[in-house]
Amino acid sequence: MTTFLGMPATAPRGVGHLRGDEPFPRAAHTALADGQLRRNLRHATTTIRAKSGRVIAELPDWQELRSAGSAIKADVLSRLPELLERLEARVTERGGVVHWAADANEANAIVTELVRRTGAERVIKVKSMATQEIALNEALEAAGIQPVETDLAELIVQLGQDRPSHILVPAIHRNRSEIRDIFLRAMPGVDPGLTDDPPALAAAARRYLRETFLSTRVAISGANFGIAETGTLAVVESEGNGRMCLTLPETLITVMGIEKVVPAWTDLEVFLQLLPRASTGERMNPYTTMWTGVTPGDGPQNFHLVLLDNGRSAVLADRVGRQALHCIRCSACLNVCPVYERTGGHAYGSVYPGPIGAVLSPQLTGVEDNASLPFASSLCGACFDACPVKIDIPSILVHLRNQAPHPPAEKAVMRAAAYAMSRPRLYARAQRAAKLARIAGRRGRALPPPLSGWTAARDLPEVPRQTFRDWWAAR
């Protein structure tokens, strides 16, 4: 049966955060009714788009960098086995230990066992999409180990017992006063006079985590890049919580998706220009840490690298869809997406929201487990233009729609929903028409196609009158 073991496999069910509880249109329904959420998202994405646009315009060779980034990633995928083995060899030579995890269950078991062996009952974590994807925190908690998220936004999500809704800023759906309320409610030892001034909120997080950083012996991180040629790993961050986690503890465990390997040290010259400008709209993010195995006398003296498949090989097997593995998780595609701006990240059900989530999640799980996501887009193409590694998300969406196990009528419904959500005037017209239709007792018939199908499926989100007016006026 070894031939079966060698077949590309999707991420297993029953573990991790790649599948939502309900299909996109229904989840979006809830989000669309939340005016505060939409205002927070709109404010945040408008800010970041402007910042990012300004610093990208400073580089005369942005398009050439994008092309190089895309070509490097295509090259990586085409010789992934060779690069992974080289990375493993280099990390091992430099005193690190490399582990291979075929799926979320195996990765969680490896990390839990590594932490157990240190005797630590608490670990500090720097924000990592891979560990969110596999639900590592839940696995650690089940084993009696307390994971402490140290990224400010992750901390807000963790203290608020909430779910992340954005790749880069998991608490993007919260504004400053909501964050203050969460801190006042759930942060031990917080100053009861805390204001909602952002520097005051940041200072509260600094005070709260300082002692934890200094007294925790094990850290868990992800990695933005793993360099095959040298065995070097890189973590790009802002706050310094990454530096704390990567420097202070005795043991560091890094969980990295297999697609994050890059061939050569020189390749960083491309990605270190693309990522910060596309992501936070900075010329460079405040801190990037790079380390190669173990450095005696400096930083963690035990280093483990866990290489994670969890469905990536299945994505790789699809010639059209595999470019989703080029993603450097900058979140630019979320910030420009008209559908994301209205629904927020939770509606996508997976830790990967927005346009990249709509193509990555269904491929990682198999389309049947995320069948509505390929329709969560109006195919406007803004994501493709924004992507620093030129992932053609609209083409992958169309490709996946053809694989989705939906009756044709339902497909039309969801396409229409996404189309209208990205065009508020149309949406408003649909909503008004739907109301008239309901009054007339002729549900759906009053709408022109393709919106008629949407109403017929009773998926038309009802937006409270007041919020709708706000929305209309704000356009």
Place this chain on the structure above:
Amino acid sequence: MSSKDVILGRVRAALRDTPTPEPVVRDYRRSFPAADLELLVDRLVDYRATVHRVAADAVAASVSGITGGTVVVPPGLPLGWRPPGALPDDGLAPDRIAAADAVLTAAAVAVAETGTIVLDASPDQGRRIITLLPDVHIVVLRPDQVVASVPEAVARLDPARPLTWISGPSATSDIELNRVEGVHGPRHLHVLLLER
């Protein structure tokens, strides 16, 4: 069958019949004019670092002007740069480093275009921990360490060393995507740019 074999087997199966991809074309900027120190200063200031132009023999005095408190220094820092009472890192415990007011180091490379300073843990920069815990980081930069661009910096650096790329003080964009300075790393970054 080990998990490594399983994963590599899956990947090889997934790649069957994959055509060789196009070669990587690197037609982005790879050669640059000499670094513009004014641009570096502009970019550092834009990200809330404080820049001081000082003569090489005035480093210690400048440091004393920034802080009168305890200054941790790496073991290989030039003696002439150290302010009176400097605390050399001979394996200091983390709480002693955290209790210091500032840390003074040299740097490996700086990038003008992005306002970035890179430390490579050489003896004049020290262990990574010493530049992380104090609230004030003072970096001495020689003009010949400044390059124009990221590709030049990558070419100068040795990946075998632990590297820390620093662009301004610790900051976050996590609250409404606005940049706020000062979270876990040093909240104040001073750059002493030596005169040529």
